[in-house]
Amino acid sequence: MIQNRKIQLLPDDLQNQIAAGEVVERPASVIKELIENALDAGATRIHIQIRDGGQSLIRVSDNGYGIPADQLELALTRHATSKLETIEDLHRIQSFGFRGEALPSIASVSRFRLSSAQVTGDGAVIEVLHGRLIRQDHVAMPQGTDIEISDLFFNIPARLKFLKQPATETRKCADIVARMALANRHVDFELSQGDRTLFHFPAGQNLGDRLAAIWPASMASNCVEFSIHLNGLHVSGILGDPSTAQARPDRIYLYVNRRPVQDKTMLSAVREAYRGRILGKEYPQAVIFLEIPADEVDVNVHPAKTEVRFQDESLIFRCIRKAVLTNLEPKSCDAMPGVDPSSVYSVASSPAQASLRLPVQTETIPNTPSVHENESLYVSNVPKFATTKNAEALFASTFCESDDLRPAKSSTITVPPQITRLGAFQYLGQIDKTYLVLSSPDGMHLIDQHAAHERVLFDLLRDKGARGERQPLLMPLEIRLHPSQTHIIQDVWTKLHELGFSLELQTEQLLVLNAAPPLLSPAKAKEFLEDVLADKPKSMDDLWATMACKSAIKAGDQLDSAEALHLLEAWLRLPDRHHCPHGRPTEIHWSVRELEKLFKRRP
Numbered sequence: 197m198i199q200n201r202k203i204q205l206l207p208d209d210l211q212n213q214i215a216a217g218e219v220v221e222r223p224a225s226v227i228k229e230l231i232e233n234a235l236d237a238g239a240t241r242i243h244i245q246i247r248d249g250g251q252s253l254i255r256v257s258d259n260g261y262g263i264p265a266d267q268l269e270l271a272l273t274r275h276a277t278s279k280l281e282t283i284e285d286l287h288r289i290q291s292f293g294f295r296g297e298a299l300p301s302i303a304s305v306s307r308f309r310l311s312s313a314q315v316t317g318d319g320a321v322i323e324v325l326h327g328r329l330i331r332q333d334h335v336a337m338p339q340g341t342d343i344e345i346s347d348l349f350f351n352i353p354a355r356l357k358f359l360k361q362p363a364t365e366t367r368k369c370a371d372i373v374a375r376m377a378l379a380n381r382h383v384d385f386e387l388s389q390g391d392r393t394l395f396h397f398p399a400g401q402n403l404g405d406r407l408a409a410i411w412p413a414s415m416a417s418n419c420v421e422f423s424i425h426l427n428g429l430h431v432s433g434i435l436g437d438p439s440t441a442q443a444r445p446d447r448i449y450l451y452v453n454r455r456p457v458q459d460k461t462m463l464s465a466v467r468e469a470y471r472g473r474i475l476g477k478e479y480p481q482a483v484i485f486l487e488i489p490a491d492e493v494d495v496n497v498h499p500a501k502t503e504v505r506f507q508d509e510s511l512i513f514r515c516i517r518k519a520v521l522t523n524l525e526p527k528s529c530d531a532m533p534g535v536d537p538s539s540v541y542s543v544a545s546s547p548a549q550a551s552l553r554l555p556v557q558t559e560t561i562p563n564t565p566s567v568h569e570n571e572s573l574y575v576s577n578v579p580k581f582a583t584t585k586n587a588e589a590l591f592a593s594t595f596c597e598s599d600d601l602r603p604a605k606s607s608t609i610t611v612p613p614q615i616t617r618l619g620a621f622q623y624l625g626q627i628d629k630t631y632l633v634l635s636s637p638d639g640m641h642l643i644d645q646h647a648a649h650e651r652v653l654f655d656l657l658r659d660k661g662a663r664g665e666r667q668p669l670l671m672p673l674e675i676r677l678h679p680s681q682t683h684i685i686q687d688v689w690t691k692l693h694e695l696g697f698s699l700e701l702q703t704e705q706l707l708v709l710n711a712a713p714p715l716l717s718p719a720k721a722k723e724f725l726e727d728v729l730a731d732k733p734k735s736m737d738d739l740w741a742t743m744a745c746k747s748a749i750k751a752g753d754q755l756d757s758a759e760a761l762h763l764l765e766a767w768l769r770l771p772d773r774h775h776c777p778h779g780r781p782t783e784i785h786w787s788v789r790e791l792e793k794l795f796k797r798r799p
């Protein structure tokens with residue numbers, strides 16, 4: 197039991213050490229505080245040196261406006277700051293610092309030397325050991341501030357033990373310097389470890405240049421830079437290509453008014469915008485700068501100042517999501533090289549083709565003999581296509597005018613062409629009953645037939661899915677519910693109805709399916725409902741994605757060329773076709789250049 201002692205104020209050095217527990221977790225957090233101070237002092241050059249991951253030495257020097265000689269001691273006093281004067285200031289903070297805690301905290305857990313000059317040649321120095329002043333003097337130095345910290349946490353063994361290997365701490369230091377450097381590109385940043393320069397960012401670089409120094413080339417070169425004003429906010433930054441998504445969220449850098457933050461709202465907005473382009477367990481690369489009026493965000497949430505609280509969280513979510521989505525969406529049907537949209541969309545000119553709406557552009561071989569209708573590509577293939585189990589799925593009757601699937605009673609048509617084109621693409625065949633091969637002027641494309649078809653169906657459902665067409669089942673199907681599933685089905689009840697399901701909850705645990713969307717066979721409809729019950733999809737998008745997955749042709753389904761062409765044509769029309777609704781890629785593309793490299797024809 198704790199003894200009942202007298203209440204008394206803690207001595208200053210103990211107060212500072214307690215504060216240090218929150219402000220300075222590790223060398224990287226010390227560096228962050230010192231860089232913030234340098235930026236607040238208007239520095240345009242900040243050089244950082246570390247040794248042993250920052251544990252034995254951290255030195256940060258800047259060319260900012262410096263600290264007057266008679267205020268050095270004050271700068272090391274808790275709650276002494278030049279950045280706040282009134283309570284109103286606290287509600288519209290423009291500087292990085294404002295708590296007056298960093299320097300005294302750091303000085304209480306290290307050997308600390310602060311030298312500063314407001315005028316070149318006329319500076320002062322102060323030295324502190326574990327919070328106690330040990331030296332004060334004049335020093336000749338250039339204008340700016342130079343802070344040297346050695347033996348961090350030497351007097352706090354518990355903290356010292358908690359530090360990781362120097363290499364890991366170095367990485368964390370480099371990470372924070374890079375993050376600060378990305379947001380302050382007017383400043384020259386340099387970080388060195390011992391005698392080695394880890395990176396140097398000259399002043400005035402652009403975001404891409406700085407990222408290129410810290411991200412792998414494949415990621416940095418595939419990014420899209422953006423800047424957008426929405427609802428009085430400014431969102432800008434850079435977005436990684438979905439194809440370079442990664443397993444961890446460590447390349448999502450979020451900033452609020454140039455302050456690096458960790459924020460769940462912003463993070464989930466970014467992830468939500470990428471949903472469907474990457475797998476659920478993957479993370480994109482993204483740098484997001486949010487500029488927001490200072491009085492709409494509270495930065496005084498935690499001593500480390502990496503958390504913020506927004507006045508209107510949902511506005512932030514919507515703006516970031518919109519900003520990212522707008523910039524991820526392909527601007528037009530130009531994502532695939534060489535596609536002539538008119539050829540892909542065009543309706544062929546012969547009556548048969550027109551009524552079939554086969555947008556496949558065929559290359560007619562000269563001098564081909566005319567043959568009877570039932571030998572033609574269209575008349576022979578389409579009915580077959582329309583009666584296979586794939587047919588309902590491939591061009592869901594729900595969403596096509598029924599006439600579109602009926603062959604025209606036309607007379608003579610040319611023989612099946614040997615080469616079949618889709619705009620600038622040429623269909624070459626199917627591999628392993630799973631992948632469709634296309635060639636184009638820009639190389640070779642492998643399309644995953646299931647993923648591509650899922651995408652096609654998902655888009656159809658999303659565009660027209662709420663029509664609620666339903667097909668009664670001859671034999672209603674019963675689905676047993678586990679007690680835990682009753683509320684799941686109730687949650688999605690209305691949405692399922694919109695999709696075209698007609699359901700009846702006969703008892704708490706017996707669900708009866710009376711009708712289903714025409715896109716799904718009764719067995720598939722049952723499978724779909726079982727998936728819904730197992731996965732708890734939340735949104736209509738989730739339900740469409742599951743339905744698209746259930747209805748799509750599968751890997752292992754043999755497709756003849758007409759079927760393949762139908763699918764490819766529909767898929768090529770989609771502006772955003774490179775991922776299935778679950779985020780898997782639908783296509784792998786090797787450019788001619790990449791093929792040449794693979795065959796070692798060029799370096």
Ligand code: ADP
Pocket residue numbers: 229233234237258260261262263271272276277278279292293294295296297298299300340341
């Ligand atoms: P805060 O930044 O919250 O004010 P700090 O403890 O980090 O608190 O710094 C205390 C004060 O010391 C600052 O308000 C500032 O006036 C001064 N200071 C610290 N670092 C620098 C620097 N690099 N250049 C100029 N002034 C500095």
Ligand code: MG
Pocket residue numbers: 229232233292293294296298299
């Ligand atoms: Mg500070």
